[in-house]
Amino acid sequence: MAELPDLGKQCSVETCKQLDFLPFQCDGCGNVFCSDHRTKDNHGCSLCLQEKTTLEYNGPKAFTCDLNGCGNRELTPLPCEHCQRSFCLRHRHQQDHQCSKLLDAPVRGAKTAEHVKQILAAKEVRAPDKPRRIVNSKSSSTARKVALMKLKMHATGDKGIPDSERVYLNVQLPQTSSLTTAAMFFSKKWSIGRIIDYMTSTHGIPNANNTVTDKKLRLFVNELDEELPVDESLESQISSVLDSGATVILKYVTGLHTHSNETS
Structure with a gap:
């Protein structure tokens, strides 16, 4: 190998340093690697590590319950569909966080019950004073036969x-x-x-x-x-x-x- 010192290049990985006559150059960090370390994951490409660091999430880490005196936090918001405020798992139901829209529920229920009552009263069928007998000619002919x-x-x-x-x-x-x-x-x-x-x-x-x-x-x-x-x-x-x-x-x-x- 001493006769051909300019042929091939050594792998840039410190623990490898293998001389490779057909080395691979990384398009990320620009270093040269052998066939075993040619992929970015195998040689721990510095450019990939930099990109992962850049994509780190910097937003809010949790959502605090809106109920006074609670302080519980959730990773995702749990908004109430009635008052639109966000609460924790423990207080997500209307009764648990004393929802401001909960007071309207009995009124709506009473109105619905009254509406149903009116519909039933309108559809009430009263029996005629004298029953009317409807003669079916087809059934009468069948009865005679x-x-x-x-x-x-x-x-x-x-x-x-x-x-x-x-x-x-x-x-x-x-x-x-x-x-x-x-x-x-x-x-x-x-x-x-x-x-x-x-x-x-x-x-x-x-x-x-x-x-x-x-x-x-x-x-x-x-x-x-x-x-x-x-x-x-x-x-x-x-x-x-x-x-x-x-x-x-x-x-x-x-x-x-x-x-x-x-x-x-």
Whole structure:
């Protein structure tokens, strides 16, 4: 190495002094270092130390509580959102530092309660003097269908009648019968007179329609209290005064002219 004294430079770190043929010059302090100490942190660059010293915070170190007689200090301000004064952790709540805005709270609460009371009074719904019944046509139609299904489950009649001809009726029987009501089905092609004869024979009801007497059995539509003519077919009455599932009344009447009952 003595033959080449001008080649390379020694590391500027006192504890190193290593001769390096490719030294690194620091762009901060300007000194030369070996590969091990080329970074500023590894050789403790004086310029970096100076910058760190310059950036040291010189502002206030803490914030004193504004409550008289406290003296506690906090690293960050804790302002009260009501009176805008800063307090320590112990006195940050309104009640703890006797906030000047705290006196308004009960008044605001009372006003709010009164306002709510007025709203509820305005929305109070009074029941009408007479309840109004709203009839829903859709629900009424559904109820009739359900009633007809129940009627079909218990109805009795001539099993020889085709399903396409059957008309189901809820019959209210006269007091002479052991039953008050009966679910029955009939052929729509039968006359009203034949239907009366079938009802009486099925339930053992006295029938003097074919004799000369003032007391006759007749069939009435329950909702209209309208007599069904004995000579007309059931089919002719379906579209006008009754429908399948309707209620009819079989009862004795007097003072009527004698009509012949068709049986076919």
